[in-house]
Amino acid sequence: PINQKPYDPNLKTLVILGTGWGAATVLKNVDTDKYNVVVVSPRNYFLFTPLLPSCTVGTIENRSIMEPIRHITRHKSRDVTVYEANCTDVNPQTNEITIQGFTDVQAERPKTVLKYDYLVMAVGAMNNTFNTPGxxxxxxxxxxxxxxxxxxxxxxxxxxxxxxxxxxxxxxxxxxxxxxxxxxxxxxxxxxxxxxxxxxxxxxxxxxxxxxxxxxxxxxxxxxxxxxxxxxxxxxxxxxxxxxxxxxxxxxxxxxxxxxxxxxxxxxxxxxxxxxxxxxxxGNKARAVTEKLRSKISKDDQSSPRGLVVDDYLRVKGVKNIWALGDCSVSKYAPLAQVAERQGKWLAKALNGIADSDSGYEDVEKETPFQYTSYxxxxxxxxxxxxxxxxxxxxxxxxxxxxxxxxxxxxxxxxxxxxxxxxxxxxxxxxxxxxxxxxxxx
Ligand code: FAD
Ligand code: NAD
Known part of the structure; x- marks a missing residue:
C-alpha cells in the first residue's frame, strides 16, 4: 500500500477538468504537498490520441493506449480525489463548478457542486459537423x-x-x-x-x-x-x-x-x-461547458468561438482563478497534443511556484510566460x-x-x-x- 497524505484544509484546492493531454500532464507534475487536488472527467483514463487511428482496424488494441488516471493519482504524495463526471457549469463569481456523473448505462447521477481555489480547464474540444445534416x-x-x-x-x-x-x-x-x-x-x-x-x-x-x-x-x-x-x-x-x-x-x-x-x-x-x-x-469545435463559461464573460475579453482566449500565462481572459490549456483554449498555438502537454508542464510548474501566495493568480506573472516551439x-x-x-x-x-x-x-x-x-x-x-x-x- 502507498501511504498518501490526507486532505489538508490549510491548502488551496486545485480542481482539474479532464484526463487528456493537458490535464494528465498538469496532474503528473503538480506538487500535491502544496495543493489538495480534485480531478473531474467523464473518462477515468488518459488516451494517447496519436495512435487512435491504429485502433480502428486492430493494428493496436484499444487498451494499449489507455492509461487509468488512478495510475497517476495513486502515486502522488497526497490523496487526489477523482470524480468520473462531466463538468456542466462553471461559476467564476462564486468559484464553484457543477458536475454530473453517470452510470455505465449512461443514466445520469444527481448534479452536485464543488468549490475551487484554482480551476484548470482542460476539457478538449468536440467534433465539428458544421451542422451538416445526417x-x-x-x-x-x-x-x-x-x-x-x-x-x-x-x-x-x-x-x-x-x-x-x-x-x-x-x-x-x-x-x-x-x-x-x-x-x-x-x-x-x-x-x-x-x-x-x-x-x-x-x-x-x-x-x-x-x-x-x-x-x-x-x-x-x-x-x-x-x-x-x-x-x-x-x-x-x-x-x-x-x-x-x-x-x-x-x-x-x-x-x-x-x-x-x-x-x-x-x-x-x-x-x-x-x-x-x-x-x-x-476538425474541432468548442464543448458546451467551454461555450457556457465563455458566454458569462465580456465579449471584449472572449471574442473567439473556438474556445477560451488565454493570456501568455494561460489565464482565461476576463475572469479570475481559472486557467485553460489545450484544445479548449485559444492562443497563437495549434490544437495539438504536443502543445497541450507542454502547456501542462508549464502550468504545473507555475502552480507549484504560486501555491503559498494569497495573490498567486497575479503573482504568476513573475514566471517566464509560456512559449512553445514545435518539435x-x-x-x-x-x-x-x-x-x-x-x-x-x-x-x-x-x-x-x-x-x-x-x-x-x-x-x-x-x-x-x-x-x-x-x-x-x-x-x-x-x-x-x-x-x-x-x-x-x-
Ligand atoms: P483531450 O486530450 O481531448 O482531453 C480532454 C479531456 O477532457 C478528456 O479526458 C475528456 O474526457 C475530458 N472532458 C470532456 N468534457 C468534459 C467535461 N464537461 N468536464 C470534464 N472533463 C471533460 N496531436 C499531436 O500533437 N500529434 C498527433 O499525432 C496527434 N494525433 C491525433 C490523432 C487523432 C485521431 C486525434 C483525434 C487527435 C490527434 N492530435 C494529435 C490532437 C491531440 O489529440 C489534441 O490536440 C489533444 O488531445 C488536446 O489535449 P487536451 O488535453 O486539450 O484535450
Ligand atoms: P483539421 O481541422 O486538421 O482538418 C479538417 C479538414 O476537413 C480540413 O482540411 C477541412 O477543409 C476539411 N473539411 C471541413 N468540412 C468539410 C466538408 N464538409 N467536406 C469535406 N471536407 C471538409 O482536423 P483533424 O484532422 O481532425 O485534426 C484536428 C487537430 O488535431 C488538428 O490541429 C490536427 O493538426 C491535430 N492532429 C494532428 C495529428 C498529427 O500531428 N499527426 C493527427 C491528427 C490530428
Missing amino acids: VEKYACFLKEIWDAKKIRQKLMDCIETAAYKGQTPKERKRLLHMVVVGGGPTGVEYAGELYDFMTDDLRYWYPELVEDVKITLVEALPNVLPMFDKKLIEYTQNTFKENSINILTKTMVKEVKETTITVQDENKNLVEIPYGLIVWAT GSLAYIGSDKAIAELPIFNRSLKSGGAATYLFWRSAYLSELFSIRSTAFVMYDWAKKTMFGRDISRE
Whole structure:
C-alpha cells in the first residue's frame, strides 16, 4: 500500500477538468504537498490520441493506449480525489463548478457542486459537423476510444454483409465503399490504416471481396494536409494514388444519408455517392461547458468561438482563478497534443511556484510566460510510410517514406505515457506482424 497524505484544509484546492493531454500532464507534475487536488472527467483514463487511428482496424488494441488516471493519482504524495463526471457549469463569481456523473448505462447521477481555489480547464474540444445534416446520425467520428471501437465494428459489419449469400454486386460495391471526410491529419492517418487493413488482411481472409473495395477521401480545400510542406502534400497524394485511394479535393460533403452522401464538387454540381462506412474528421469545435463559461464573460475579453482566449500565462481572459490549456483554449498555438502537454508542464510548474501566495493568480506573472516551439509534425500515411517535418538547426527537415515510418514508430513509443503502454504497443505491433490483425467481431 502507498501511504498518501490526507486532505489538508490549510491548502488551496486545485480542481482539474479532464484526463487528456493537458490535464494528465498538469496532474503528473503538480506538487500535491502544496495543493489538495480534485480531478473531474467523464473518462477515468488518459488516451494517447496519436495512435487512435491504429485502433480502428486492430493494428493496436484499444487498451494499449489507455492509461487509468488512478495510475497517476495513486502515486502522488497526497490523496487526489477523482470524480468520473462531466463538468456542466462553471461559476467564476462564486468559484464553484457543477458536475454530473453517470452510470455505465449512461443514466445520469444527481448534479452536485464543488468549490475551487484554482480551476484548470482542460476539457478538449468536440467534433465539428458544421451542422451538416445526417452526420451525427450516420457518420462515425474519430476522437475517443469508443469511436475507434464503433468504426471497427461497422467495418466488420460491412464486410460480413457484403460476403453474405445472394448479395447483389451493386450492394456489395456500396458496402465496401469506405468514405473519409476531411483531409486533415486525422482523415489521412485513418485512410492509411484502412488501406493497410484492406491489403494485409482483407485480401487474405476475404479474397472474393477485394476487387470491390474502394476508399475515398473527401476534402473541401484544394489539397490534403494543408499544415504540411508542399512536397510532403504531393508525396502523400501520390502515395494515395499508388494505393488506389481516391482523393476528391475541392469537394464538400453537404449531406449524409443512411446509404449515400451528397457532395458538391468543384464545379458546384451536387453528386450522390453510395457508401458503406463513413468517418467524419473535419476538425474541432468548442464543448458546451467551454461555450457556457465563455458566454458569462465580456465579449471584449472572449471574442473567439473556438474556445477560451488565454493570456501568455494561460489565464482565461476576463475572469479570475481559472486557467485553460489545450484544445479548449485559444492562443497563437495549434490544437495539438504536443502543445497541450507542454502547456501542462508549464502550468504545473507555475502552480507549484504560486501555491503559498494569497495573490498567486497575479503573482504568476513573475514566471517566464509560456512559449512553445514545435518539435515538428509527423503523420502516418499507410503502406508502412510516414511523413515528417522536423526543425533541425533553424532549418526544416522534410522526409517521407519507410525510414520516416520507423522514426514515427520510435517517436511515438518514446512519447507513450508509461512503460506499461509502451510494452503493450510493442506487443501489438509484433502480434500484427506475426499473425495479422484480428478480424473477429466483438
Ligand atoms: P483531450 O486530450 O481531448 O482531453 C480532454 C479531456 O477532457 C478528456 O479526458 C475528456 O474526457 C475530458 N472532458 C470532456 N468534457 C468534459 C467535461 N464537461 N468536464 C470534464 N472533463 C471533460 N496531436 C499531436 O500533437 N500529434 C498527433 O499525432 C496527434 N494525433 C491525433 C490523432 C487523432 C485521431 C486525434 C483525434 C487527435 C490527434 N492530435 C494529435 C490532437 C491531440 O489529440 C489534441 O490536440 C489533444 O488531445 C488536446 O489535449 P487536451 O488535453 O486539450 O484535450
Ligand atoms: P483539421 O481541422 O486538421 O482538418 C479538417 C479538414 O476537413 C480540413 O482540411 C477541412 O477543409 C476539411 N473539411 C471541413 N468540412 C468539410 C466538408 N464538409 N467536406 C469535406 N471536407 C471538409 O482536423 P483533424 O484532422 O481532425 O485534426 C484536428 C487537430 O488535431 C488538428 O490541429 C490536427 O493538426 C491535430 N492532429 C494532428 C495529428 C498529427 O500531428 N499527426 C493527427 C491528427 C490530428
